[in-house]
Amino acid sequence: MAGSAGPEIERLIGLLAKLPGMGPRSARRASLALLKRRDQLLLPLAEALSVAAERVKTCSVCGSLDTQDPCAICSDPQRDASLICVVEEVGALWAMERAAAFRGRYHVLGGLLSALDGMGPDALRVGPLIARAGEPQVLEVVLALPATVDGQTTAHYLAERLAGANVAVTMLARGVPVGGELDWLDDGTIAQALRARRPA
Template sequence: MIGQEIERLIQLLSKLPGLGPRSARRAALHLMKRRDSLLVPLSEAMALAGESIRNCSVCGNLDSRNPCSVCADPTRDRSTICVVEDAGDLWALERSRAFRGTYHVLGGTLSALQGVGPDDLNIPSLVERAKSAEVKEIILALNATVDGQTTAHVVTDRLAGAEVSISRLAHGVPVGGELDYLDDGTLMAAMKARRPL
């Protein structure tokens, strides 16, 4: 009913997060209806990104520069490294402007179900960076999932020889959150992480 080029576009779009086959069909149709204003510029931008975007050799971030713009920034606090699962987490922290140190992207989390072990993550280069005399603290900013917590334990074990303090992001009740709407795990983490006023 449709050409193989369109079918291939739909198949590729359906592999994106949040897009199933129906959403991919709608997106493909939308792109084709707006060929000059959207499809062509998008394909050019994707081709350029595919050619120029690389992983930073220092932290693992995605950028067209190497080292990336964060690592190359001379105003960054080099004594603190924030460890994240992927570049999306790094970008989220950057949007918040809550952190002015450097980062380290692991490239995922440990997952027995998906066959991801410690050797599949960017842990060895973190251990090397932690040995630098200027690094004083490693902040583990990993998701509060079973895989994230397992990864945090393995990273902590691997950093045992480095003379750095290791901390993690607080978990618990979000700002503006209502207790009635929170899941049991979040409430439990909040109770365990309580502090005096």
């Protein structure tokens, strides 16, 4: 269907197609819906994207996304500073928060160890995690990583690196299915897995 739309529309379709879960067909449908509902969808979305691009930043403490640095979770005095939950990406942090079962703080690794993808320890936020685990108030580090080969490899590596710190290192219980990603699980499964965590 090349040439069926102007370059502006094709650019919109091309950008939407780069989003996770969006292929060229889905991107065309989404573009058409946005353009048909310009005032209700397209313009508010454009404004929200502009504001997010301008104001959202990465938390210098945990690696999450927020409009403030440190983020709201790191700044919240009601959060348990003795617990750090390690997650792969921000989406997993949001999933943990939806479950409302964890009242500690987080650490976003920024990925998983993967030889195939060229992701080594230096590509992840491992150093800042080790430094945070060494703080006197931290008593436990929960490894809330996917039950995939890369997730388990990363968890094993982190458990070894954290062995020198004076903290308990635990993992989510096997309520998380093998091959499962946290941001696709229901809240009850996440809550149960967190309650049944075990030593790494």
